[in-house]
Structures are given as C-alpha cells and as structure tokens.
Amino acid sequence: MNISILRRIGVLFLIAGIFFSWSCSKAGDSNVIKIGVIGPMQYSQGKGHWNGAELAMEEINSSGGIKVGNEMKKIELIKADSNEIASITDAANAMERLITQEKVNFVIGGFRTEAVLAMQDIAMDAKTIFISVGPASAELNKRVKEDYDRYEYFFRGSPLNSSYLVKNSFIHLGYIAAVLKKTLNLPAIKVAVVAEKVQWVEPVIAAAKSTIPAMGMELAGIWQPSQTASDVTAELSAIQRSGAHIIFTVFSSSVGVTFVRQAGELKIPALMTGINVEAARFDFWETTEGKCEYVITSANYLENITINETSKKFIDAYRKKYGEMPSYTAFTHSAISNLLRTAIEKAGTLDADALIPILENLKVETSSGTYKVDENHDSIWGPGYSIIMAGQWQDGSFKGIWPNNWKASDNAPAISYEGVAPVKFPPWMIEAYQ
Amino acid sequence: MQLEVINLRVVFNKAMILNDINLSLNKGELVGLVGPNGAGKSTALKAISGLIAWRKKVSKGIIGGDITIDGLIVFNGERIDEMPAHKIVSNGLVLCPERRKPFREMTVLDNLLAGAFLERKKVKIKENLDIVYQLFPKLKSRTRQISGTLSGGEQQMLGIGRALMSQPRLLCIDEPSIGLAPIVRAEVFEKIMEINKRGISILLVEQEISTVFKMTSRNYVISSGQIITEGTSEKLLNDNVIRKTYLGM
Amino acid sequence: MVVDIIISTLINGSIYSILAIGFSLVFGVARIINIAHTAFYMLAAFCIYAGTNSFGLHPVLAMGAAIIFVTILGLASYKLIIEKIRVHPAATIIATIALAMIFQEIMILNFGAEFLSVPVLVEGFTVVFGVKITYQQVFTFIFMVILLISVWFLLMKTKLGLAIRATAQDRETANLMGMNESMIALVTIGISVGFAGFAGAIVIPLTVIHPHMWLSPLIIMMAVVVLGGLGSIKGSIIGAFIMGLTEAIIVFLLPMGSFLKGSVALTILIIVLIIKPEGLFGVSIEGE
Incomplete structure (x- = not known):
C-alpha cells in the first residue's frame, strides 16, 4: 500500500x-x-x-x-x-x-x-x-x-554513524541534565525516552536503558509510538504522570512533528532533547505553528555557530x-x-x-x-574531528547550544564552538518545579 | 384489464426461467399463480414488479448474472416493463416478497413507515397505519419491537402490512404460507381475503393449492417457466390430467 | 490512569467512529468498499492548508470550504468513475485505490512531500480530572458528538434516514418501497465523504499534513468497520470505541508497545475475519 x-x-x-x-x-x-x-x-x-x-x-x-x-x-x-x-x-x-x-x-x-x-x-x-x-x-x-x-x-x-549520533545525544542529555539540575535545584533528574518504532532505534533504546541510570538519572519509562502516529496525547499524559524532567526523543519521521506540536500545546513541563530529525529543519517553527519553542535536537548546521x-x-x-x-x-x-x-x-x-x-x-x-575515515571507511567522531552539535528552538530560531565547555575526558581541553547560546527552559517548567 | 403480461421471457445464464408468459388480471380480482417448485412463479412476480430488471442492472459480475428480460407488461394502461422498480411501486403495483423480507434490524413501526416512503402526507400515513393495525392488531402491540425478533407469522403480517402502507391497487404476494404453522396460515389467508374485499386486486403465488383454490376467482398453472393452463378453481380441479401432473392432488 | 484512559478513548473513539460510519454507510447502501475514504480526509487537510495559507481564509471558513469542496469532489468521483463500474466489486475496489493514489500524487505535485501544518482554532489546554486536554481536542470531541447526534437524528428521525437504513439492510426490498436505490447511494456517498472531510478538518490542527497521511487511519478505520460489522452503524460506533479503548490501554499499560496501536488494529482485523467475519453487527449479504 x-x-x-x-x-x-x-x-x-x-x-x-x-x-x-x-x-x-x-x-x-x-x-x-x-x-x-x-x-x-x-x-x-x-x-x-x-x-x-x-x-x-x-x-x-x-x-x-x-x-x-x-x-x-x-x-x-x-x-x-x-x-x-x-x-x-x-x-x-x-x-x-x-x-x-x-x-x-x-x-x-x-x-x-x-x-x-x-x-x-x-x-x-x-x-x-x-x-x-x-x-x-x-x-x-x-x-x-x-x-x-x-x-x-x-x-x-x-x-556520523548512528552509534556516534546516539553517543553524542547522550552527551547532550548529560549537559542539559546538569544545567537543569543546577538551574531548577532538582535533587535528581528523571528521563522519559520516546522513540518511534523503526529498526535503527532499537540499539538506541538498549543504550538508553543502561546509559541513563549510569549517568545518574532515573529512567521514567520508554514509549514507542508509531512512525506515523497522528495522536500522541495519550503518551504525553503518561509521560507527564511519570514525572519526567527531560524527554529524550528519537524521531526521524512525521511523529516527530506531531509529538512536538502536541507537547507544546499541552505545555508538558519537561525539556525535549535527543534526536528529532524534523526538528533540525529550519522550517520546523512553521511546521509546528511555533509549538517547538525550547525543543532541543542534534544538528549539523546552525546559524549562530561557526x-x-x-x-x-x-x-x-x-x-x-x-x-x-x-x-x-x-x-x-x-x-x-x-x-x-x-x-x-x-x-x-x-x-x-x-x-x-x-x-x-x-x-x-x-x-x-x-x-577522516577509519579502516572501515566510516567517518570518525570525536574532539578534533566531527562532532554533532545540539540546537534549541529559541524565539523562532534554531540556536546552537552545544558544545559549550565540553570536555571529552577529564584532562581534555574544553571545547566551545564560536557563538554557542545558553540553554533556555520553558516558563511552565520553571513554574512546575519551583 | 388492470394488469396484462404479454410474452414475458426471462433468461438467466442461458437457462430459460420464464418462457413467453401471458397473464392478465382484472381490477378487484384475486388470481392464483400455482405450480410445482422451481416453476418460475416467484420469478414472474419479481419480473412484474421490476426486480429482475433491477438485478440485471446492479448485479452484473457479482454472480456472473447474465440476465435477459423480454416482453410487455401493462398496468392500468401504462407500460411498466421498462420502468425502474421504485417507480412501479408509485403506480400502485406492490410486491410482498417471498419470506417477507422484513428489515430485520428495524422496528415494526420503521418497517411500516418504510412501506409508506412515497407518501408525503403525514395524515395519510397515519390513516394507513390505522388500517394496518386494525387488520393486524398484533403488530400494534409490537410497534417498538425489532422485526428480526418476531415470529414467522408476525413477520408475514408485517410484510403484508408494509406492502399495504405503499397503498397498492394490485398486491402481489409471494408464498405467504411458507414456513408457517397451519393455524397461522389460516389466519394469513383470511387476512388476504379481507384485503381483497377492500377492493385491492391480488396476485397470489402459493404452494398450498387446496386453500388457494377456495379463495381465488381464477388461476394460472405454471410449470417449467410456461403457463400450462388457466381457469377457475373448479375447472382445474375437474381436469384430471392437470390435477395429477401439475397440482399433485 | 483510569481517567486518562477514558478521556483518550472518548476522543479517539469519536474520531474513528465518524470515519467508520461514513465508510460503513457507503458499503451498506451502495456495496462500495471505498478505499479512498481516508484520502478525502487527507484532501480536506490540504484544502484547509491551501485555504489558510494561499487564500488567507480564516481557519473556520477554510474548514467549511474544505468540507464542501471534498464533498463535491467525492460526488463527482462517484458520478464520473465509480458509478460506471460499480457492478463489478473488484473493479470498484481497484478504482477507489487508484483514486486515493491519484489524490496523493496530485498533493505531492502541488505541495511536495513535506510536512505541513495549519493553526489550531483555539490555543492552549484545559485540565479535566487531572488530565491535560488541548482545546482542539475538546472541540474535536464536542464536534464529533454533535455530528454523531446529527447522524443519529438523520438516520432515525427522517425519511431519508429510514431509506438509508432500509437500503443498507436490503437493497432489493428497499426498491419495493419505492426507494430509488441509486439516488440514495449518491446521497449516502455525499454524507460519507463529507464526514471524512469533517474528520480531517477537525483533527488536522494537532498533527501534520502530508500526502501519505491517509494510510494509517485507513487501516484503523477498516479494522473498526470489520470489528463492528460492515454496513452496521451501531457496529461502527461500538467498534470505534473498542479500538480507542484498546489503544489507550496499550499506551498507558504497555508504554514500550505504544507503536502496537497500528498492529492492534491489524490484529483485530485478522482475528475478526477468521472468527466472526460478519463482525459484531454485520449485515448479511449472502442473499445477493
């Protein structure tokens, strides 16, 4: 069909x-x-x-x-x-x-x-x-x-290949969780994972299950709507009930738009980060009728970052x-x-x-x-090579927020791309946790 | 002459179901159409009321239904053989189909109102409804019942009642006694006589010949799609060959 | 949790029932399996997009125009294409599939295969028994209930409704009541397509518009209709709410399996076809 x-x-x-x-x-x-x-x-x-x-x-x-x-x-x-x-x-x-x-x-x-x-x-x-x-x-x-x-x-x-993409998204998650914890004075961060149901997502979910607790956060639950779901309000209600502070998204198709739109309409008090392919498009503001404000996703090209x-x-x-x-x-x-x-x-x-x-x-x-490629002709990820930035929708434009003082390891030099912006939190989220 | 059928022929998938049928009926008459199973009685009624032509139109390809229909049907001086079924009803020729065919999911009242579909005046519908209820008091006590849950006899009465709501001048009734207990049959036949007495002509297809012959003025005997003979009940019963060969009596 | 499930069931069930009733009515009355049914739902969404973006219409006005346009298009498709081949059921199904594809392709040519959106009628949400519901959903539910009541009124209290019900149950006998079966089929198709357009118009502000958006509701709708019984209005409504409930239960009790919503529809479809092909309240078509 x-x-x-x-x-x-x-x-x-x-x-x-x-x-x-x-x-x-x-x-x-x-x-x-x-x-x-x-x-x-x-x-x-x-x-x-x-x-x-x-x-x-x-x-x-x-x-x-x-x-x-x-x-x-x-x-x-x-x-x-x-x-x-x-x-x-x-x-x-x-x-x-x-x-x-x-x-x-x-x-x-x-x-x-x-x-x-x-x-x-x-x-x-x-x-x-x-x-x-x-x-x-x-x-x-x-x-x-x-x-x-x-x-x-x-x-x-x-x-970069999906395992780097995922690895990098978890680094974004860690960064945002740290900022969130500090800004809102939260004792612990709960993360809800929402991933569309397609093949490439399976390893991401497996990784999320082990990585999120290892990063010192609590996994509030995993939801997997269909790629073409046109209604995710039930999922959103359940996520809100789970008390998640961050929604880690893994979307590559239309559900990424629907999810953001409905979450924005319902003012779910949680910050979205992760991978949402549609959200990295520069017309996403129009596609979601402006409901994508505060949404964070992995990005390759950003206006404010050199x-x-x-x-x-x-x-x-x-x-x-x-x-x-x-x-x-x-x-x-x-x-x-x-x-x-x-x-x-x-x-x-x-x-x-x-x-x-x-x-x-x-x-x-x-x-x-x-x-540069490795021996399998796969392009190499890491400091000094290519990394994946994170962008956040702020006032109708998609701003780069990461890397911002990122240290790949304890002794490594901190990396910040030129022009990087601070993370913003939705007022309804601040309200909900104060 | 109220109804005149001339050389009616129906071929279904190359099988001749009706072969040059000729029959006629005068206003106010109660005429029987009798014959063995599969003789073509029901097909004749369906052809007269336009259902064969309708089936030809809609069911092509469904049952591989290759249907041809030929002949002249005149009702009240007007040709109806080329008229669509729903128009024939408005002319006053109404069929009460075999196995009564109630709209099973609908209530008794809705069934009767469906019969009155063409009548625009609410007063007239009310009047006809009263007539039907008077004729079949049982229906009145069951107006809100879903018709699929009625007994066989009640369904037959509903079928006839619904046909009456269409204000027929000629009512064709197909096998009203089928599947009914003897007492109920007697009641149904009695009602048919009563309807006829109200001035509505009736063309009755029926298996139960002994009863039919007591009711009708004239009868047609049909076998293998052909009219064998025609005449009063008395005449047919006195003809030994007809009686034994076609009537099984 | 129970409240969440109930609310989710009511909202989705009402949308599914509007789609399923339209589909079921057309099958019942005209014996047409209209695969293009949800394509009209998709078309309505694009019409609203075009209406608001290209012609600068007010969203409500665009919705009205979309429903009217889609209804006319539905009637035209029936008159020009479907009616001519209606006697061949297989050809009819293929023609409706082709029709849906054509609509899809035309939309891709005109709007590209991008994700588009239209604004909601009223922004924001309200809280009902501790559950957040967008105003758009509240509207959807209210409109659907109004529509369901109007359908009920039309079918149960008007002469046209009586004829539609009678024709849906027994086309041949309906003729004997003087009901013009092909006229009633046309009217029913108009109503059905109008409903599909309406559902598209009301649902779309909360989700995305794209040319393939007719496929997934098609599967859900078919499952609902098969579950409820082809041709039965009552069955469509009950089937729709059962489907809504099943989906809600899955999302809330089995979050990892929320993608199963789609497969649940298919599973129900298959199980019903095997165990009880006529569905819960299906009309019997053996007589034909």
Missing part, C-alpha cells in the same frame, strides 16, 4: 525522458567528471542533496574545474530521484541507471538505510565510488569491515543562493568540493582504485568539521 504504483510509472517515464535527452546529448563526453546525486528528490532531504551538489558544481566549474593530471575537468551532475522513502526498488533502479546508462564516475547521496544498502550493492558491483550522505546506519560500514574487497568503494560522508572557515563559507554561500539554512544532506557540497576534489587532485586520475588509498588517508576540513 505504501508503494505508489502511479508514482513508479511516473518515475519510469521521467527516467526514460531524462535518459533519452541526456544520452543523446552527452554520450561519450569524457572531458567532464560525472557525479550522480541520488536522493528522494521530492522530499526536503533530496532537495538538500541536490542543492549542496549544485552549489559545489557552480563553485568548481566557475573556477575552471578540477585538475586531473594536466587537464582541468568540469563537473557534470546527474540527478537521480531514488523515491526511496516510498520504494526501495525505485532506489535500486535509480542507482542502476546512474551507473549503467549515465556511466557516472562517482555517486553521492542516499537517505534511507534499507534503500542505501541496495544502492550500495549496485555501486560495488560496478566498482564505482559511492559516498553516502544521509543514512546513519552503521550497517553500511560493517559491510566494508566484513568484505573489504567488495565494499572498499564505499565511504561514509555524513552524518565550526570552521569551510563551514562558514559554505553556509554563507548556501544561504545566499537558496535563502535558507542547509539541511544535513547538503553535505553533498563537502563530499564534492572537499573530499572528491582533494582526492582527485592528489591522485591525478579518476580511477577508483587509485583514489581509494587517497580517500582512506585523507584528513580534510569540511562543513561539518575535520573529516
């Missing part, structure tokens, strides 16, 4: 049309670097993929292109709508087309793990370098670990061109202009086998921080 037959037919026609128009005009043009951008193009994630890549292409091509050996080659982008949110088959077909019809040199993008696993296999069959920008599952790199010879063409671009020069330049250019903040899938920009460009210029060739060792040893500044 979830798979739209009509859309499939539509996509088939579209693909056929694009294929004919492009295969007629561009066939045999070896003077360009062809990069396939794959993603759910009808959704915001896909738009992020495309916009990021498009910006990178314009910047590179206007400066003459990428130096490959003695030649300057321009970039050509091929857009592939994977429709992966609705259909994994569509996603596989889109990847197949990029590789067999378009004969792209590289593929970047992807979003939904189940679909990216399928895409990954197709790219590996063709020995084409595939840099994922979108999926968080660690499964993708587990394959590299288990069968390096087959999966060596795969690299994780962004975001990670490094690369990031600042990218965000400024992106906002200038598209009039909005980039979503995390716009890391396609860094995948092209930082990862691929640097590697190609070093290698002097587009040959995948020559590029792999270079990518494996690359350490480069990207819009999300310093990028």
Whole structure:
C-alpha cells in the first residue's frame, strides 16, 4: 500500500525522458567528471542533496574545474530521484541507471538505510565510488569491515554513524541534565525516552536503558509510538504522570512533528532533547505553528555557530543562493568540493582504485568539521574531528547550544564552538518545579 | 384489464426461467399463480414488479448474472416493463416478497413507515397505519419491537402490512404460507381475503393449492417457466390430467 | 490512569467512529468498499492548508470550504468513475485505490512531500480530572458528538434516514418501497465523504499534513468497520470505541508497545475475519 504504483510509472517515464535527452546529448563526453546525486528528490532531504551538489558544481566549474593530471575537468551532475522513502526498488533502479546508462564516475547521496544498502550493492558491483550522505546506519560500514574487497568503494560522508549520533545525544542529555539540575535545584533528574518504532532505534533504546541510570538519572519509562502516529496525547499524559524532567526523543519521521506540536500545546513541563530529525529543519517553527519553542535536537548546521572557515563559507554561500539554512544532506557540497576534489587532485586520475588509498588517508576540513575515515571507511567522531552539535528552538530560531565547555575526558581541553547560546527552559517548567 | 403480461421471457445464464408468459388480471380480482417448485412463479412476480430488471442492472459480475428480460407488461394502461422498480411501486403495483423480507434490524413501526416512503402526507400515513393495525392488531402491540425478533407469522403480517402502507391497487404476494404453522396460515389467508374485499386486486403465488383454490376467482398453472393452463378453481380441479401432473392432488 | 484512559478513548473513539460510519454507510447502501475514504480526509487537510495559507481564509471558513469542496469532489468521483463500474466489486475496489493514489500524487505535485501544518482554532489546554486536554481536542470531541447526534437524528428521525437504513439492510426490498436505490447511494456517498472531510478538518490542527497521511487511519478505520460489522452503524460506533479503548490501554499499560496501536488494529482485523467475519453487527449479504 505504501508503494505508489502511479508514482513508479511516473518515475519510469521521467527516467526514460531524462535518459533519452541526456544520452543523446552527452554520450561519450569524457572531458567532464560525472557525479550522480541520488536522493528522494521530492522530499526536503533530496532537495538538500541536490542543492549542496549544485552549489559545489557552480563553485568548481566557475573556477575552471578540477585538475586531473594536466587537464582541468568540469563537473557534470546527474540527478537521480531514488523515491526511496516510498520504494526501495525505485532506489535500486535509480542507482542502476546512474551507473549503467549515465556511466557516472562517482555517486553521492542516499537517505534511507534499507534503500542505501541496495544502492550500495549496485555501486560495488560496478566498482564505482559511492559516498553516502544521509543514512546513519552503521550497517553500511560493517559491510566494508566484513568484505573489504567488495565494499572498499564505499565511504561514509555524513552524518556520523548512528552509534556516534546516539553517543553524542547522550552527551547532550548529560549537559542539559546538569544545567537543569543546577538551574531548577532538582535533587535528581528523571528521563522519559520516546522513540518511534523503526529498526535503527532499537540499539538506541538498549543504550538508553543502561546509559541513563549510569549517568545518574532515573529512567521514567520508554514509549514507542508509531512512525506515523497522528495522536500522541495519550503518551504525553503518561509521560507527564511519570514525572519526567527531560524527554529524550528519537524521531526521524512525521511523529516527530506531531509529538512536538502536541507537547507544546499541552505545555508538558519537561525539556525535549535527543534526536528529532524534523526538528533540525529550519522550517520546523512553521511546521509546528511555533509549538517547538525550547525543543532541543542534534544538528549539523546552525546559524549562530561557526565550526570552521569551510563551514562558514559554505553556509554563507548556501544561504545566499537558496535563502535558507542547509539541511544535513547538503553535505553533498563537502563530499564534492572537499573530499572528491582533494582526492582527485592528489591522485591525478579518476580511477577508483587509485583514489581509494587517497580517500582512506585523507584528513580534510569540511562543513561539518575535520573529516577522516577509519579502516572501515566510516567517518570518525570525536574532539578534533566531527562532532554533532545540539540546537534549541529559541524565539523562532534554531540556536546552537552545544558544545559549550565540553570536555571529552577529564584532562581534555574544553571545547566551545564560536557563538554557542545558553540553554533556555520553558516558563511552565520553571513554574512546575519551583 | 388492470394488469396484462404479454410474452414475458426471462433468461438467466442461458437457462430459460420464464418462457413467453401471458397473464392478465382484472381490477378487484384475486388470481392464483400455482405450480410445482422451481416453476418460475416467484420469478414472474419479481419480473412484474421490476426486480429482475433491477438485478440485471446492479448485479452484473457479482454472480456472473447474465440476465435477459423480454416482453410487455401493462398496468392500468401504462407500460411498466421498462420502468425502474421504485417507480412501479408509485403506480400502485406492490410486491410482498417471498419470506417477507422484513428489515430485520428495524422496528415494526420503521418497517411500516418504510412501506409508506412515497407518501408525503403525514395524515395519510397515519390513516394507513390505522388500517394496518386494525387488520393486524398484533403488530400494534409490537410497534417498538425489532422485526428480526418476531415470529414467522408476525413477520408475514408485517410484510403484508408494509406492502399495504405503499397503498397498492394490485398486491402481489409471494408464498405467504411458507414456513408457517397451519393455524397461522389460516389466519394469513383470511387476512388476504379481507384485503381483497377492500377492493385491492391480488396476485397470489402459493404452494398450498387446496386453500388457494377456495379463495381465488381464477388461476394460472405454471410449470417449467410456461403457463400450462388457466381457469377457475373448479375447472382445474375437474381436469384430471392437470390435477395429477401439475397440482399433485 | 483510569481517567486518562477514558478521556483518550472518548476522543479517539469519536474520531474513528465518524470515519467508520461514513465508510460503513457507503458499503451498506451502495456495496462500495471505498478505499479512498481516508484520502478525502487527507484532501480536506490540504484544502484547509491551501485555504489558510494561499487564500488567507480564516481557519473556520477554510474548514467549511474544505468540507464542501471534498464533498463535491467525492460526488463527482462517484458520478464520473465509480458509478460506471460499480457492478463489478473488484473493479470498484481497484478504482477507489487508484483514486486515493491519484489524490496523493496530485498533493505531492502541488505541495511536495513535506510536512505541513495549519493553526489550531483555539490555543492552549484545559485540565479535566487531572488530565491535560488541548482545546482542539475538546472541540474535536464536542464536534464529533454533535455530528454523531446529527447522524443519529438523520438516520432515525427522517425519511431519508429510514431509506438509508432500509437500503443498507436490503437493497432489493428497499426498491419495493419505492426507494430509488441509486439516488440514495449518491446521497449516502455525499454524507460519507463529507464526514471524512469533517474528520480531517477537525483533527488536522494537532498533527501534520502530508500526502501519505491517509494510510494509517485507513487501516484503523477498516479494522473498526470489520470489528463492528460492515454496513452496521451501531457496529461502527461500538467498534470505534473498542479500538480507542484498546489503544489507550496499550499506551498507558504497555508504554514500550505504544507503536502496537497500528498492529492492534491489524490484529483485530485478522482475528475478526477468521472468527466472526460478519463482525459484531454485520449485515448479511449472502442473499445477493
């Protein structure tokens, strides 16, 4: 029922049309670097993929292109709508087309793990370098670990894999709990975990069960509404009854909007933090009719925070061109202009086998921080590399609140990103606990 | 002539159910339509009241129902064979269907009011309701009862009562005695006679021939979809061949 | 806790019953299994979004316009497509699925596959027996109760209602009462789609609008209808509240399993189909 037959037919026609128009005009043009951008193009994630890549292409091509050996080659982008949110088959077909019809040199993008696993296999069959920008599952790199010879063409671009994402969210939780404890003078903090029911969430729940008590907090309960739930007021009543001070959310779909909206409407006296993919979007204020005030979530790009020069330049250019903040899938920009460009210029060739060792040893500044991969081609998390920030909705804008004086270990130097804002608490929460 | 049926033919999935039926009925008459099981009696009534045409329209594909219907039906000087069933009722030809078919989840009163669907005047409905209650006092004491819980005899009375609410000039009754105890049957037949005496013509399909023949002025004998013969009860009973072959007496 | 469960049951049960009654009525009267039923609910939500955002209508006005528009669209779809193939039940089901998909795709083309929202009528919440309820939910409940009472009045106290009930129980015999079955089917579809639009209009301010939002209520609604018995109004209402109650109990007693709400609907659907396919109060269609 979830798979739209009509859309499939539509996509088939579209693909056929694009294929004919492009295969007629561009066939045999070896003077360009062809990069396939794959993603759910009808959704915001896909738009992020495309916009990021498009910006990178314009910047590179206007400066003459990428130096490959003695030649300057321009970039050509091929857009592939994977429709992966609705259909994994569509996603596989889109990847197949990029590789067999378009004969792209590289593929970047992807979003939904189940679909990216399928895409990954197709790219590996063709020995084409595939840099994922979108999926968080660690499964993708587990394959590299288990069968390096087959999966060596795969690299994780962004975001960091879900176990880092979770680890980092618990660090956010710890930070917020500490501030909350101090500000409201609470003896102990109770945490309610609310996670949508999807596969990638299971390890997060297992981690929450052990980590939250280990952090000195009490687990008030775990709720798992469905991904598409349109009413969570019952869950919210139960959470309020549990006396939770913090709601640790793990959401990647529409329930993340519904939950925030209804919690805001009911003024539940608890602060939300954790992962809420929708909440990190810059139109979330409109989507929730302003009910997202005080909501905290993990974030990749934030207006008030400067990670490094690369990031600042990218965000400024992106906002200038598209009039909005980039979503995390716009890391396609860094995948092209930082990862691929640097590697190609070093290698002097587009040959995948020559590029792999270079990518494996690359350490480069990207819009999300310093990028380097481990032996499984998984991007490394930690101080000095990429970390995941936390943002809070404050007065209609999404402000970075973490890292703020964060010490990765007792002896480590404290890290604060430039421009970080203090955490705010809802007045009804302050009222409830005073 | 109030009703005239000419060369009525019904074919259902290539099986001839009615083969050129001709029958007629005068105003005020009580005419019997008798014959063995599966002879086509009920189909004839359904065809006359427009239900076969309706079924042809709606049930294509459901039972693989390939239905053809042919012939001329004239009621009160007007052709009704091409009229939809719900229009035929407004002309005064009303069918009380086989097994009475009450709306089982509805109360007795709602059933009767359903019969009065076409009547707009509340006074008139009230009047007709009184007539029905007078004829069937039992229904009056059960107006609020859900009709599915009535006894067989009561349901039959409700069926006839509901048909009367439609203010028939010709009432077709299909097998009123089926499944009823002998005493109840007698009562039902008595009521039918009474309705006829009020000037409503009746076309009665019935298995229980001995009783029917005492009531009717004329009868049609039908077998295998064909009218075999027609005549007064006396005449038919005196014909040994007819009596033995078709009436089983 | 008991109060929480009761309140949650009442609010959700009332929404489900409005959806289920509409679906059930159309099945009962016209023998159409309208898969597109909740697609009209989705369309109403988008209409309100378009009404408030693009045309700057007042939310209440946009709601009214959405319900009217959706009803007209429902009648048009019936007249232009469904009525012509209604005699083939399988084709009808497929056509309604196609219709729902078409609506979904048109919405994606027009609005993208993004999550959208419309403002609530009145912001804030009230506390009833210690349980927080948003005003929107209070409105939802009040409107649904008013609607349920109006449905009851329409069905039980008017001639049209009598005809709808009679036709739902026995289409053939209804003809014999002079009831124009196809006319009544049309009216019923209008009412049914109107209800779906109404449910969409009233529920949407607290949740998200997106083109796939018709799928999950469709499953819940089908489970309710099968549980209550296809074609039975009484069954739809009772089934809806049983479903609401089951969901509430799960959320409050089995928080880890609150996602099971959806599977509960499916489980109920399957169990009922196996044990008592006609549901609690289903109409018998063996005679047809």
